[in-house]
Structures are given as C-alpha cells and as structure tokens.
Amino acid sequence: MTLDLHNMNVCQARIRLNAALKKATSADYRLRVIHGYNLGSAIKKMVYREFADHPKVLRLETTTNPGETILVLREYY
Numbered sequence: 381m382t383l384d385l386h387n388m389n390v391c392q393a394r395i396r397l398n399a400a401l402k403k404a405t406s407a408d409y410r411l412r413v414i415h416g417y418n419l420g421s422a423i424k425k426m427v428y429r430e431f432a433d434h435p436k437v438l439r440l441e442t443t444t445n446p447g448e449t450i451l452v453l454r455e456y457y
Contacts, residue, residue, distance in 0.1 A: 382412040385423055393423045394430065401436050404453055411451040424449065 383400045385393040393415070400411060415423040427449055432440055434451075441450040 381408050381410070382414065384414045386414065386416050388423070390422050390426050394426060397427065397431065401431075401434060401451075404436060406454070408453050409456060411453060412448060413451060414448045417447040427451075 381400065381404065383396060385396060388396065397413065404411065413427055415427060417424065428440060431437055431451060436453055438452045438454065441452060443450060
C-alpha cells in the first residue's frame, strides 16, 4: 500500500496517515509513505515522531529515497 502526502500540510498528512492505518488489514505488510524532501522535512519528522510507536506499526524503515519512509505493519513469514 502506498500513501502520497505531497502538497499536504502536517495536519492533513497526519489525518491521511491515520486513515490509511485504520484501513490496513492483515493482508497489508508495508505502508510506503511518500512525504517528499525538497520543501522541508516537517511531514517526515511528524511520521517518525508520531507513528513509530503506533500500535499497528512494528518499525519504520528508511530507503535510498530520502522522500519516503516505509511503515512495517507485519513481517513476511
């Protein structure tokens, strides 16, 4: 599942991310959050600050793209 947060402010991004996590089912392993990085890092900081300890999130992973973060919802077994 992918969530694109471009052109949103922090409040809008938080609402969209909460909604996406509520919709996530047991079939979803990862949530790819595209937050961008050219116009600042406020959304990225919010994702790390507020969703690292979310009950549905096991951990956060970075990628080679600084404009995205992966929220791991469950492991591949």
